[in-house]
Each structure stands twice: as structure tokens, then as C-alpha cells.
Amino acid sequence: MSFELSADHEVFRKVVRDFAEAEVAPHAAQWDRDHHFPVDLIPKMAELGLFGLVVGEQYGGSAGDGVTGSGPDFTALCLAIEELGRVDQSVGITLSAGVGLGINPILAFGTDAQKERWLPDLVAGRALAGFGLTEPEAGSDAGATRTRAELVDGQWVINGSKAFITNSGSAITSCVTVTARTGVIPGPSGDRPEISAVIVPSGTPGFEVQPAYDKLGWHASDTHGLVFEDCRVPEANLLGARGAGFKQFLAILDDGRIAISALAVGLAQACLEESVRYAKQRTTFGKPIGARQAIAFAISDLAVAVEAARGLTYKAAAMKDAGRPAAQVKQAAAIAKLYSTEAAVSATRVATQVFGGYGFIEEYPVARFYRDAKILEVGEGTSEVQRMVIARGLGLPVE
């Protein structure tokens, strides 16, 4: 058993850290203040290969050709998300969602033609894609999707709306995969909706991207509501089998949860580093505040939480890379996501407390971290949903 990252992973982490500190950190506060989505950063991230870590060589990725090469490296993706998230959570989620929600569904369920059309640009950072599952009336209960897609004369006609869709309205967004009802499946206990996924290219008439949300945090991430009004796309844009939409997104979400867990680790790590630095330098009553047990012990607990969160995250990632059974990965992903995101929220509370009044001032990054943290407990399944998944994994008859 090994608790060490491989030497390659360590080298890669260092490269991403250098990149994050030189190309992202100096701008993070400004982008946050201006609610600016740093679209120019995307191709630079792609040059490091960040969007191609789980994608095969034929589409520009680094995951071999299926026969030779090292295969998808989900652990490396988590490292990149953690390191970017350590300096800027918005940039971290842009990568996490770009790969997990933009690239992954097409990679996992797309036809060769769909992959050839969309993946090369997404991997090269010339484009971003989104995944539209959540609706104003369907979040945790994603099966309550109201958006409809009807097949008319060889085209899907889509009507409905989506809420909070990441990377869906940037200047380089090429498409959004949306889930929609495509019919009903009769069953012994009543009818249930048939849910499918359809790829909608940006700019399709009838596909309206609403103005960006005014969010509490993640100011430099691109989030929009989407409205579909008689939006027509070719029948061939169906992603995966008809009626498989629900099953597909559940599979996608497991990966996404590990990625969000890595994003949370980056945030908690940043809080730890900021707290240690400040506690040594800030003096009250003639001593650095780090000499007071109240402060030092809180930071010690923070260090424990960071280590625990990191361990759970990379264990889940390693299980995924090792091809462990889906049910095991699902459980590990939910456990990691639940623990890491709650630890990250606590970490921002500790860090802002260590900073005293300055922690409330936007000049200091911990104030931004505090605002950025909350969403981690909500996106890609709330903490309650993770507990539900874990309880079911334990065989409990939870509702």
C-alpha cells in the first residue's frame, strides 16, 4: 500500500502550481472584483494539457490510444483542480466543470462523429462546453426535469429552461448538453418520464443564454440560466441512448464529485497556508497570535482536516483510475465530497477568524475564500444528497 503520489504526479503538481502562482494568483482578486471570466486563460491551461488528461490521443488528449499509453489519469486532473483551486476557486471550477461536465458526457456517451466534432476544440482550449441538468424546479430531484425534447421531422424541438449552468455562456462556449423529457415509459407503478440528453450547439436559434447570475462567490466562473423556445437541433445530436439520460448523468456526477472534493482540498489548503503565515506575523499583547493556543490549536485542527480531506479525495481518484467497481467509486466519491466540502467551509471560517477584522476585508484573499466556499456544499449534489447516497451504499432504507 502506498500513500505517495507517483514521481510523475509530483512533477505535474509542481508545474500546475508554478502556472497557478504566475498566471492566475496575481489576477484572482481583480477577476473576482470585476466578475470577469478569464477566457484568455483557457487556451493556456490547455497548453499544459489540463483539459486532455482523461481524453484519448486521437482528440488531442494524453490518455493514450486505448491500446498503448497510460490511459485516463483522473488523479492528475484532481491535482490540477486542487492546485488551481488553491489560488482561485473560480478557475478551479472552470476546469472541473469543463472536463467533468463539458467533455466527459461526450467522451463517455458520444458517437465517433460527436466526439470528432466537439472534443478536439474542447481539449485544445478553443472551446468550453456545459452540462444542463438543473432546472428552476429540479435540482436535487433532477428526475423532475420539465424541459421537453420532441422529435419532429428529424429534429429535436426543445422547450424549457435550465438553471445555474457552468461554462454555458462564455465567449468560447461551443455547446451545452441538456437533459430533457423525450417521452414516457409506462410501468406497473405508473408512468415515468423518459429522460434523454441532447447536445445543443451555442447560437442555435431558440437557445437563449440569460445574463450571468450575481453570485455570492465564484465571481470569475461563468454561470447562466438557459431558456429553450422551439429550439431545433438535428436528431443526430441525441447523446447516448434514448431514455438513458438519467443513468448517464448519475455516472457523470460520481467523477464530478471527486473533482469538487479536490477543489475543496485546494481551498482548505490555501486557508491553512494563509492562517499559518498570518498567525506568525500578527502580534497582539506583545506576542504573535500563533503563540496563543486558541489560535494555534484551531490551525492544528485545520491541518488535520486538510490531510483527511486530501486522503479521501485521492483515494477516490485512485479507485477510479484503478477501474474499481462503479458502486465502490460512487461511495468513495460521496464520502470524499461530503467531508472535503464541509471541511473547506469550516476552514474558511477558521481562516477569516484568524485574520480578525482583516478577514472581513476584500483586500485579503481569505475574504474571497469565505464567499467561494459555500457553493462547494451544494454543487454536484448537496451535502444532504451525499448523505443519502452514502446511506444507500450502506444498505439503509433511507427515503
Add this chain to the structure above:
Amino acid sequence: MNIVVLMKQVPDTYAERKLQAGDNTLDRDASDAVINEIDEYAIEEGLLLKEAHGGEVTILTMGPDRATESIRKALSMGADKGVHVLDDALHGSCAITTAKVLAKALGTVEYDLVIAGSEATDSRLSIVPALVSEALGVAQLSGARKVTVDGSTVTIERTTDTGFDRVEGAVPAVVSVVEKINEPRYPSFKGIMAAKSKPVTTLSLSDLGLSPDEVGLVASTTTVESYEEAPPRAAGTIVKDEGNGGAAIAEYLASRKLI
């Protein structure tokens, strides 16, 4: 066009650097080791020229065991192979000796152009590229902010206080570059994986036909006799401007014999 980049591994510029007691040489284990910053620009320039003209980029370094890490990083940026001159007897070599060794090692590779950084951040002599060109008997074009190669002619722009000089030479030549020249790339994940299987040749002194008494501390033309820690910075003097600020500053400067 085949290019050799001279790359030095140096202690992290941002870390505290220490000399070791005994022989007054740099304690290279005391801090993280990185590629000399300007050498990253030299590597980038080599890669850009290769992309434009074809050929191979070889990384040549003289340094201790762990300099391989820096060679691997250069290979992960896209260089094709590495040559590492590694021998315990090299410890403490002066600039002249270093250049002699590098020139010998250059004799084992084919090259049209040698690219170096203009200065190493640890000892900052800015002399190695000139010494190497002298040892090889080829043209030296130093301080380049731009390099172009046309057939057998290499042309550089060298920044001056008022503008730039255009300097021309015949290949093979040694060019040293400054930071203005380009923006070094980051290694990509694919590059890191590919670097693992790229060849790195290790050369000892005997491979180069040199004997231990020609290099290292024993052969160095200069020695560090002694050194002292920089004195801690004294507290500054604060002059409150109560209408007489200008005069107070002038008085202070005069007391230090600065004006």
C-alpha cells in the same frame, strides 16, 4: 538545425542561500534546486528555432546528481535529449574550468548553435558563454533579445541603453539570451510523460579526456577566501514632515555623505 542549450541548475532564487563551511562553496543541498531562470528562456529559444528550422535540441549541463531533475524538466518542455557532465572532482570548479568542461562536452554532440543564458543567478559572473565560445573558437553573440538564423548566418539584437545593436555571425556560434527574448512555455502533462523515455547521456571526466587535477577546487583560478553574513538591516530613520521635511532629508543625506 541542431541546437545545444547550456543549462545550469541553481538554488531556488527565492530561498535563502548558504555557503558551506570548509571549502566555502555553495551548499547546494540547503535549498530547492531549479533551472537557472534565464536558461528557461534559452531552452524556449532553442525550441522555437527547432520548430522553425527542424533539427534537435540537446540540453547540456554540468552539475551534481540532482541536476538530472532539471534536465528532465527541460526535456518535458520539448527538448530531445540531455547530456549531463557528472563527476565528484568537478566540485568547486571556477568559471574558466566550467567553460573548459562544457566545451569538451560540446565536442561529443553535433551542433549548429549553442544557446546559453546571459547570467546564472547564483554566482552571476556572466562569463561562461564567452569562455565557451573562446574555447570552441567560434563566434560569440551575447545578450540577445532576438535571434534569427538564415542559412549559415545567425543574427541577434542586443539591447543597449539607447536602442539595440544588430550583431551577425557565422554558425556554429554561441548565443546568450536575455529575458526579453520570449515567454518560456510550461511543460505539458504529455511532455512530462514523454520526457521519461528521452535519452540522457552521463559523461564523466575520463569520458571527456580530462583528469581530476585539471578541474574542481584544485584547478580553480579563483577561490573564495572567506565570507561574512550580510549584517542584519538596521532599523530605518523616520523623519516626520512638520514643514521642514525637505531640509531634514537633505541633512540626513549629508550626514551620510551622500550629498
